[in-house]
Amino acid sequence: MTYDRNHALIESAIPGLPPPRRGKVRDIYDVGDALLLVATDRISAFDCVMPNGIPDKGRVLTGISRFWFSFFDWMPNHLLTMDPDRYPEPARACAADLEGRSMLVRKARCIPVECIARGYLVGSGWKEYQRSGMVCGIPLRPGYVQAEQLDEPIFTPSFKAEQGLHDENITYEQVIAMTNAATAAALRASTLRLYGEARDCAATRGILIADTKFEFGFDDQGTIRLIDEVLTPDSSRFWPAESYRTGSNPPSLDKQFVRDYLESIGFQHQPPAPELPDEVVARTREKYLAALEQLTGSAT
Ligand SMILES: Nc1ncnc2c1ncn2[C@@H]1O[C@H](COP(=O)(O)OP(=O)(O)O)[C@@H](O)[C@H]1O
Ligand SMILES: [Mg+2]
Numbered sequence: 001m002t003y004d005r006n007h008a009l010i011e012s013a014i015p016g017l018p019p020p021r022r023g024k025v026r027d028i029y030d031v032g033d034a035l036l037l038v039a040t041d042r043i044s045a046f047d048c049v050m051p052n053g054i055p056d057k058g059r060v061l062t063g064i065s066r067f068w069f070s071f072f073d074w075m076p077n078h079l080l081t082m083d084p085d086r087y088p089e090p091a092r093a094c095a096a097d098l099e100g101r102s103m104l105v106r107k108a109r110c111i112p113v114e115c116i117a118r119g120y121l122v123g124s125g126w127k128e129y130q131r132s133g134m135v136c137g138i139p140l141r142p143g144y145v146q147a148e149q150l151d152e153p154i155f156t157p158s159f160k161a162e163q164g165l166h167d168e169n170i171t172y173e174q175v176i177a178m179t180n181a182a183t184a185a186a187l188r189a190s191t192l193r194l195y196g197e198a199r200d201c202a203a204t205r206g207i208l209i210a211d212t213k214f215e216f217g218f219d220d221q222g223t224i225r226l227i228d229e230v231l232t233p234d235s236s237r238f239w240p241a242e243s244y245r246t247g248s249n250p251p252s253l254d255k256q257f258v259r260d261y262l263e264s265i266g267f268q269h270q271p272p273a274p275e276l277p278d279e280v281v282a283r284t285r286e287k288y289l290a291a292l293e294q295l296t297g298s299a300t
Contacts, residue, residue, distance in 0.1 A: 008053030016090030108217025117195030
């Protein structure tokens, strides 16, 4: 295991298992018929991974995903266990490092569509609306201002790009072409229901979920399951309800200090990303821990 000077986990390694595939944030170990997902403390901004991490961030993300997996009792998901005693033998030996930041999950055949639900018009959706009056081919009524709540949440899929490339918005018709009509309809319906229920739950806890991204996959039986991480600050835009205003891009609950810092030094959104100062790390860590507590009522 590689930790940085603030004891943030930068890279995991499990003796006795082949090296993992490394995503931006998670390390993915193939353990036969299951995967072991290890959420490190890496942080990415503008699609670049920073050289140092945010201590406990992996635990926060894992705790939040666990909360939502059990919240949505109607939606099949990929979680098998978070108990390291039930992990395959080599991983059990690393229980102390893995506890709380890892999940043993069912292997799924991933559907290469990022299933995004938007309840507010911001970010790339806002840019597209200004250009064309549409988002992902969905015409919206005129008159919205930046960050305004949409009359109805919309499903705005994107194509999951290879690492290092930006995802690309696609239309619903393209989702049908990439899957089939029944799968596309199921993805859209599940995405909007998951988002709606989560938005209502978070709103009672002072958090607005502006938008979020789900991933789905097929299991051996052909059942569609919710996979990956769910409604975390990394996969969603969380806004503190108290400071929400339309007309500008509201600061996010978690990564704002990182983004502000990177802007302040003129970071060009191209690797290599610069080291984050300890002050930025500490303040960002507080934000992640607060998000977990505010949402789930429990600390790491
Ligand atoms: N149950 C699953 N079966 C197969 N792949 C999965 C499953 N759950 C998550 N994944 C994949 O594991 C990776 C998680 O690592 P992450 O750091 O989020 O990567 P990324 O940089 O692609 O976002 C993602 O590519 C995701 O699609
Ligand atoms: Mg991811």
